Amino acid sequence: xxxxxxxxxxxxxxxxxxxxxxxxxxxxxxxxxxxxxxxxxxxxxxxxxxxxxxxxxxxxxxxxxxxxxxxxxxxxxxxxxxxxxxxxxxxxxxxxxxxxxxxxxxxxxxxxxxxxxxxxxxxxxxxxxxxxxxxxxxxxxxxxxxxxxxxxxxxxxxxxxxxxxxxxxxxxxxxxxxxxxxxxxxxxxxxxxxxxxxxxxxxxxxxxxxxxxxxxxxxxxxxxxxxxxxxxxxxxxxxx
Amino acid sequence: xxxxxxxxxxxxxxxxxxxxxxxxxxxxxxxxxxxxxxxxxxxxxxxxxxxxxxxxxxxxxxxxxxxxxxxxxxxxxxxxxxxxxxxxxxxxxxxxxxxxxxxxxxxxxxxxxxxxxxxxxxxxxxxxxxxxxxxxxxxxxxxxxxxxxxxxxxxxxxxxxxxxxxxxxxxxxxxxxxxxxxxxxxxxxxxxxxxxxxxxxxxxxxxxxxxxxxx
Numbered sequence: 001x002x003x004x005x006x007x008x009x010x011x012x013x014x015x016x017x018x019x020x021x022x023x024x025x026x027x028x029x030x031x032x033x034x035x036x037x038x039x040x041x042x043x044x045x046x047x048x049x050x051x052x053x054x055x056x057x058x059x060x061x062x063x064x065x066x067x068x069x070x071x072x073x074x075x076x077x078x079x080x081x082x083x084x085x086x087x088x089x090x091x092x093x094x095x096x097x098x099x100x101x102x103x104x105x106x107x108x109x110x111x112x113x114x115x116x117x118x119x120x121x122x123x124x125x126x127x128x129x130x131x132x133x134x135x136x137x138x139x140x141x142x143x144x145x146x147x148x149x150x151x152x153x154x155x156x157x158x159x160x161x162x163x164x165x166x167x168x169x170x171x172x173x174x175x176x177x178x179x180x181x182x183x184x185x186x187x188x189x190x191x192x193x194x195x196x197x198x199x200x201x202x203x204x205x206x207x208x209x210x211x212x213x214x215x216x217x218x219x220x221x222x223x224x225x226x227x228x229x230x231x232x233x234x235x236x237x238x239x240x
Numbered sequence: 241x242x243x244x245x246x247x248x249x250x251x252x253x254x255x256x257x258x259x260x261x262x263x264x265x266x267x268x269x270x271x272x273x274x275x276x277x278x279x280x281x282x283x284x285x286x287x288x289x290x291x292x293x294x295x296x297x298x299x300x301x302x303x304x305x306x307x308x309x310x311x312x313x314x315x316x317x318x319x320x321x322x323x324x325x326x327x328x329x330x331x332x333x334x335x336x337x338x339x340x341x342x343x344x345x346x347x348x349x350x351x352x353x354x355x356x357x358x359x360x361x362x363x364x365x366x367x368x369x370x371x372x373x374x375x376x377x378x379x380x381x382x383x384x385x386x387x388x389x390x391x392x393x394x395x396x397x398x399x400x401x402x403x404x405x406x407x408x409x410x411x412x413x414x415x416x417x418x419x420x421x422x423x424x425x426x427x428x429x430x431x432x433x434x435x436x437x438x439x440x441x442x443x444x445x446x447x448x449x450x451x452x453x454x455x
Contacts (some may be wrong), residue, residue: 004318069439070432071397074411078432081424130250170302177304181404188307201314209303209311 010200011207014098020204023190030108030186031173037112038172040118041057049124060120067117073178080182098148103226107179115172119165126161159230166223170216245423246430256413257434258275263327263399267334269393274335275342282347293343308400309333313405331404340394345391349384350376389446393439400435410434442443 010016048060067075081101084092095102130153138152180189191208195201241252246253281293300308311332316324324332353376361371400411407414418424 052327065440065443067437067445069393069397069436071400071411071435073400073403074435077411077415082428085424092245093247116347121259174302177306178401180306188304188310190311191307195314202318205307205311205314208307212304212307213299213302237267 004202006203007200008203008207010122010194010198010203016194016198016204017192019185019190020187020207023185023208026104026184026190027173027176027188027211028109028215029184030104030176030179030184031169032151032171034111034115034176035169037108038115038119038168041112041116043123045116045128046120046123046204047159049120050148057088064117064120067114072110072114072175073181075114076107076178076182081206103179103182103184104210107176107182107184111172111175111179115168115175116189118168118171122161122164122168129160130157156232159227159232161225162223162230164217170219173215173219174212207213241426242423243426245417245421247427249417249421252408252417253413255429256408256410259327259407260396260399260409260411261335263330263402263407264392264396266331267338267395270331270335271297271338271342271395274339276346278343279346281349282343283350296338297343300337301344302339305333305337305398306373306404308337309401310404312336325406326402326405330407334395334398334402338391341391345384345387346380348387349380352383353379354453355396367394376418386446386450388450393442393446396442397435397439 011020028042044058045063048056050063083106084095087095093097099105134152135148136154138148143151176186177188179186180192183189185193188205191204192201194204198204271304276292278296281289282297284293286297309330313326313329316329318330350436357375357379359369361375393429399409402409403412406412409430414427423429
């Protein structure tokens with residue numbers, strides 16, 4: 001055992017406590033923003049993949065295959081280092097000078113684009129899992145196409161897609177830690193920054209672990225409650 | 241654009257790719273070994289065996305891998321009394337983290353075998369070990385193969401995270417060349433294409449195996 005004195009106060013002592021708290025808030029903001037991008041893009045691409053039009057389907061498939069097979073960190077670096085270089089020089093300089101939270105926006109965009117490929121797959125399998133008989137039964141009761149989707153298909157598909165989407169949200173929340181590599185000070189980044197001032201990285205990373213675990217548990221409990229609220233009797237209910 | 245930057249540094253970059261493969265190899269073999277043990281523990285009927293295993297799996301599954309890598313990087317010198325080096329400490333972090341993922345795959349694979357199979361095994365006079373060895377495990381393994389391949393591809397991608405503690409794997413070396421030559425577009429596009437080709441081959445193999453299983 002190395003002679004090591006623990007100093008847990010680095011987690012709340014000023015100024016480090018403020019940095020850590022800001023980090024946690026940034027993590028939450030980053031995950032929520034990225035999640036909105038992922039949901040919007042993911043639903044669009046997932047729907048594209050089930051449309052009866054081949055070029056559109058192919059486009060959706062290409063997106064999913066390309067994005068899924070490149071590590072998220074490589075994508076993050078590509079957007080952060082290579083994207084501004086692709087732009088004309090004066091726009092590049094303007095970006096660095098005038099967009100104050102440039103790394104933050106890039107991180108949200110990269111996380112959103114990456115997670116969209118996974119969300120799209122869940123949307124697609126959710127839409128596929130509704131059998132033809134469902135549509136036929138709905139039409140035979142005299143509903144219009146709009147009503148069929150509004151009252152039968154979408155409420156049904158939503159409930160099937162919900163549990164995997166919860167998992168994806170937890171994943172995006174965990175992946176937001178990668179933003180530290182492009183200088184965003186979220187929870188992990190703040191833990192690392194405090195380490196470079198105090199050399200108490202073990203305490204700060206342990207603190208960050210506890211933060212991630214408690215937020216993950218909160219999401220799981222809340223979504224479990226939501227799923228139970230909206231569940232259709234006799235259908236999938238997640239246990240535990 | 242100056243694509244010459246890649247041939248100029250190709251030996252350095254490919255050396256990183258070798259290190260990436262080494263990391264992936266250790267992470268997968270070590271993670272699978274501990275994952276199988278952990279998965280079997282989770283299926284045990286004794287509480288003192290399954291409760292710690294369940295805690296372990298849930299604990300690691302709710303943490304970002306990057307944080308786990310940092311945590312092991314900080315704690316190993318305190319436990320063994322001297323710095324362990326970035327490569328070894330990254331491997332320990334990968335094995336600890338991936339074991340939790342593999343444990344879930346193994347558990348799901350074994351649970352996918354109907355209980356009747358086990359009973360049928362017993363009723364023909366086989367022992368517990370023989371029932372597992374000749375009846376349950378061969379079928380469970382077949383069910384697990386697609387998930388195992390998918391996860392192998394994910395681990396291969398995850399090795400890029402060793403970047404953060406300074407392991408000179410493929411991405412780190414790309415970054416180093418970029419900071420010397422300032423050729424971000426070419427270099428990161430090259431890294432992306434290399435990963436894309438390797439991982440696409442892996443996922444295609446996984447899908448082919450999945451189709452074979454269904455038949």
